[in-house]
Amino acid sequence: MSGEQPSHLQEAARKAQSKADRTGAGKQRAGELQSEADRAAVPKHGL
Incomplete structure (x- = not known):
């Protein structure tokens, strides 16, 4: 990882996934x- 902060979409996805897992x-x-977060990361990070 490049050390960048996660986007708000990535953070929301992480929280939603954590809740779903629990x-x-x-x-x-x-x-x-x-x-949605993954699609947004493509242009931002070139993944």
Whole structure:
């Protein structure tokens, strides 16, 4: 990792995934947030 701070989308996705892992609720939304964060990271970081 380049040491950059995660974007707000990445942070929201991380929190949603953590909650889904703990509670089993919101798994689909967590996946959608993660996909959105991943797409946003492509132009930002050139992944």
